[in-house]
Amino acid sequence: DAGVTQSPTHLIKTRGQQVTLRCSPKSGHDTVSWYQQALGQGPQFIFQYYEEEERQRGNFPDRFSGHQFPNYSSELNVNALWLGDSALYLCASSRGAGRQETQYFGPGTRLLVL
Amino acid sequence: RKEVEQDPGPFNVPEGATVAFNCTYSNSASQSFFWYRQDCRKEPKLLMSVYSSGNEDGRFTAQLNRASQYISLLIRDSKLSDSATYLCVVNPRDDKIIFGKGTRLHILP
Numbered sequence: 001d002a003g004v005t006q007s008p009t010h011l012i013k014t015r016g017q018q019v020t021l022r023c024s025p026k027s028g029h030d031t032v033s034w035y036q037q038a039l040g041q042g043p044q045f046i047f048q049y050y051e052e053e054e055r056q057r058g059n060f061p062d063r064f065s066g067h068q069f070p071n072y073s074s075e076l077n078v079n080a081l082w083l084g085d086s087a088l089y090l091c092a093s094s095r096g097a098g099r100q101e102t103q104y105f106g107p108g109t110r111l112l113v114l
Numbered sequence: 115r116k117e118v119e120q121d122p123g124p125f126n127v128p129e130g131a132t133v134a135f136n137c138t139y140s141n142s143a144s145q146s147f148f149w150y151r152q153d154c155r156k157e158p159k160l161l162m163s164v165y166s167s168g169n170e171d172g173r174f175t176a177q178l179n180r181a182s183q184y185i186s187l188l189i190r191d192s193k194l195s196d197s198a199t200y201l202c203v204v205n206p207r208d209d210k211i212i213f214g215k216g217t218r219l220h221i222l223p
Contacts, residue, residue, distance in 0.1 A: 033211065042118075042201055042213035043158065056210050090157055092211075102148070103211065105157040 002027055004093050004106035012112045013081050021076040021109045025093030031055075032074040033103060034066060035090040043090055049074050050096075078111075086113045115140045118204050120214035127192055128222050134188040135217045137202030147185045148203040149176055152216065158201055161187075189219075197221045 005024045013019050025032050031050045035043035045058035049068035068074045072093075078085055088110050092103035119138045127133045139147075147164035162169060164185045168177040175188040189196055202214035 035213075040215075042215040045210055045212065058210065102160055102163065105159065107157050 004029075004091060004104055006089075006091050006106035006109050008109060009107065010110045010112075012114065014114050015081055015083060017081050017113075018077065018079045019081060019111060021078075021089050021091075021111075022073065023076070023091030023093075023106055024073045025091075026104050029093035029095050029104070030072050031094045031096060031101075032068060032072065033092045033094070034074070034076045035092065036060070036085075037088040037090055037108070039087075046076070081113045083113050086111060117141065117206075118202055118212045118214040120200075120202050120217045122215060122217060124218040124220050126220045126222055129192060129194055131192055132188065132190045133192055133219065134186055135200065135219075136184045136186045137204075137214050137217075138182075138184045139202075139204045139212075140183070141204070141206045142180075142183060144204045144206045146205040147176075147178055148205075149174075149185075149187050150201040150203055150213075152199045152201055154198075158213075161200070192221045194221050194223060 004026050007022045033048040034046040037043040046060050048056040052068045063079045065077045088108045090108045091106045094101040094103045117140050149161040150158040151161045152158040162171050162176050164176040164178050173190045177186045199216040199218050201216045204212045
C-alpha cells in the first residue's frame, strides 16, 4: 500500500521563476491538501482539493494555485517566486473532504528560492 | 489570541521521566483534534487523535478540555526516541486544518 508521494524532493529556483510540485495521494484517498512549512514553524494550510476542485483555501496569495487530476493526484504551482517562498511544501491526503478524517503526509518538497 | 498556540520549548527531559505539554485553541466550535510528531527534516506523522473522553496509547495519553479550550499530551517513561517536535492540530468546523508551531522535546540520556 503506497503512501503519499511527492516530487521532486528538492528544488532550487531564483526569484521571479515559477515552480510546479506534484503529489500522489495514499491509495484509497481522494482529497489532497497542501501546506507550507517554514523553518521553525508549523505547517500552514494553503488549500485543499476534492473532486478536482479547490474546496478550502488558507491565507495565501493568488500566486499559489493548484490542480487535481481524475486519478486524485495533485499539483501545486507557485508563480513569481519570492525569497520568502523558501520552505518545505507538504502534501497530505485523506478520504472525503468535509469529514474529520486523518491526514497522511508525504515526505515534502524542499524549495529554496535564491 | 492565536488560533492554535503551543509552548515552543524546548523541553529538556531526562530519560524515564514524565512530560506533558498543552495546546490552546481559540475557536470553541472546533470539532476534532490531533497530535502529530515531526522528526527533524521529516514530514509530520499522526501520533494520536484526541477524543472528548481522552485516550491512551501505550505511554501516551491525550486529553481534551473543551471548557478551557486546550488539549494535552502526556508522555510517560520517556525514551530517547521520543525526541521530536510535537504538533497540535485543530480542525475547526469549516474543515481548515490548523497546526500549532510545535513543541520541541529533547530526551536526555
